[in-house]
Amino acid sequence: MNYFITSDKKDCCSCGVCAQVCPKKCITYEKDECGIPYPVVNKEECINCKKCEKACPLINAESLKQNTCEKSYALILDDEKKRAESSSGGAFSAIMDAVCDDNTYIYGAEMSGCSVVHSEASNIEEAGKFKKSKYIKSDTLGIWHSIKDRVESGSKVLFSGTPCQVAALKSFLGKDYDNLFTVELVCHGVPGQALFDSFVRGVEKKYKNKVKTVKMRIKDGKGDFYVSEIVFENGRTKALKTWQNPWMLAYSKKVMFMDSCYSCVFASEKRTADLTIGDLWGGEKLGEEWEFEKGVSLVLANTVKGQAVIDNFTGVKIKDYDFADAIKRNPNLVAPTKCNNNSVKAFRSSAVGDFIGTCKKNKYMFNAKIGRLLRFLPAPLRNKLKKIAKA
Numbered sequence: 001m002n003y004f005i006t007s008d009k010k011d012c013c014s015c016g017v018c019a020q021v022c023p024k025k026c027i028t029y030e031k032d033e034c035g036i037p038y039p040v041v042n043k044e045e046c047i048n049c050k051k052c053e054k055a056c057p058l059i060n061a062e063s064l065k066q067n068t069c070e071k072s073y074a075l076i077l078d079d080e081k082k083r084a085e086s087s088s089g090g091a092f093s094a095i096m097d098a099v100c101d102d103n104t105y106i107y108g109a110e111m112s113g114c115s116v117v118h119s120e121a122s123n124i125e126e127a128g129k130f131k132k133s134k135y136i137k138s139d140t141l142g143i144w145h146s147i148k149d150r151v152e153s154g155s156k157v158l159f160s161g162t163p164c165q166v167a168a169l170k171s172f173l174g175k176d177y178d179n180l181f182t183v184e185l186v187c188h189g190v191p192g193q194a195l196f197d198s199f200v201r202g203v204e205k206k207y208k209n210k211v212k213t214v215k216m217r218i219k220d221g222k223g224d225f226y227v228s229e230i231v232f233e234n235g236r237t238k239a240l241k242t243w244q245n246p247w248m249l250a251y252s253k254k255v256m257f258m259d260s261c262y263s264c265v266f267a268s269e270k271r272t273a274d275l276t277i278g279d280l281w282g283g284e285k286l287g288e289e290w291e292f293e294k295g296v297s298l299v300l301a302n303t304v305k306g307q308a309v310i311d312n313f314t315g316v317k318i319k320d321y322d323f324a325d326a327i328k329r330n331p332n333l334v335a336p337t338k339c340n341n342n343s344v345k346a347f348r349s350s351a352v353g354d355f356i357g358t359c360k361k362n363k364y365m366f367n368a369k370i371g372r373l374l375r376f377l378p379a380p381l382r383n384k385l386k387k388i389a390k391a
């Protein structure tokens, strides 16, 4: 698994660490058709020092995954407003509250216009921009040195991102620091920016209006956790429920992730970060008082430092939750998303040109609409129709 030998995209998670450690500055990035930047080495300038390989999180994945889940929890915030602003039950907010003091820098993924980038916030209020899952690969290419400067200057640093991004940070730093706290998401996979740009172009064409930004992962409070709000430049907004939303429907079909996601080495019981957070699917069993339809978080303590953060939580309802049960409903905790190569290739190549058209051709919206209508029919009739459709 060495991208510098194989040039196979499954061996690179596009973190940007290699260019930042190269003493000759001879690594640049070229985007593939989906908008994922991959490294290109200028062989004439390369002095073969191998620093890029030594810092690559995929080449060194096994040594970076040194932790295992010691304890797992269900969590919701007491504060209804903050819970509503969060993707799941608000674990990330609880972590910020427990970790941050006046000298803490927080890193996470923010939506900047219609692109996702990793950036810094110097307080919890500013870090509000990191709330909500953005189902697009975030750009981390230029961020690593600034995080190192913060950690080495003695400030507390709280870094959040996908497991490969946490691994990239750890690999870049080369050692652990007491003042560094890392949080990784349970991760399905990420699509490239060019696919999202194509989706946005389709929306602009349909509504004859320029898109300013898209807010993802809005909860309707009735069990739809994936509503998106399109914000147009003229101030108008359009809410798309999951069944109407080409982006989230294609995401759920698992046809548009970057190649390394389909063989993700970090989807494993061996973890990299101090804490892992995700959705607690199956949390209905916790009891009505947990109000599952408002979102419940799963939190894993993978290190002593991670457990100390959890012990410091305030303003939350928290309960032990069986890790084996969590895995049953959240398979990406221990295994990568399965890939059907042909559907992925076919979808990605045509979606780059016309994302919404490709979703229509694949009947994603049509099938979602039928599925939704079927839900209103009595179960025997619904099952009969399903059998007819399958025959």
Ligand SMILES: Cc1cc2nc3c(=O)[nH]c(=O)nc-3n(C[C@H](O)[C@H](O)[C@H](O)COP(=O)(O)OP(=O)(O)OC[C@H]3O[C@@H](n4cnc5c(N)ncnc54)[C@H](O)[C@@H]3O)c2cc1C
Pocket: 085, 086, 087, 088, 089, 090, 091, 092, 093, 107, 108, 109, 110, 116, 130, 131, 132, 133, 134, 135, 136, 137, 138, 160, 161, 162, 185, 186, 187, 188, 189, 190, 277, 278, 279, 280, 297, 298, 330, 332
């Ligand atoms: C691409 C993606 C795939 C996911 N897949 C799963 C899954 O399979 N199973 C599961 O249980 N949970 C998954 N999650 C995590 C889940 O959606 C929530 O993000 C998580 O539970 C945190 O919710 P919260 O209420 O604690 O945080 P919030 O307050 O909403 O905070 C969101 C956190 O996610 C980070 N983040 C948002 N978008 C990105 C991004 N594009 N790249 C890196 N970091 C980002 C922010 O920095 C912040 O730390 C995924 C999230 C993303 C972004």
Ligand code: SF4
Pocket: 021, 022, 023, 024, 025, 026, 027, 041, 045, 046, 047, 048, 049, 050, 051, 052, 053
């Ligand atoms: S081997 Fe050294 S000089 Fe060559 S690309 Fe890698 S880091 Fe740069």
Ligand code: SF4
Pocket: 003, 004, 011, 012, 013, 014, 015, 016, 017, 018, 019, 039, 052, 055, 056, 057, 058, 059, 168
């Ligand atoms: S360091 Fe990051 S960008 Fe460079 S090859 Fe490895 S995974 Fe890819």
Ligand code: SF4
Pocket: 013, 162, 163, 164, 165, 187, 188, 189, 190, 260, 261, 262, 264, 265, 266, 267
């Ligand atoms: S699935 Fe794996 S490789 Fe893909 S973004 Fe998530 S952690 Fe990174």
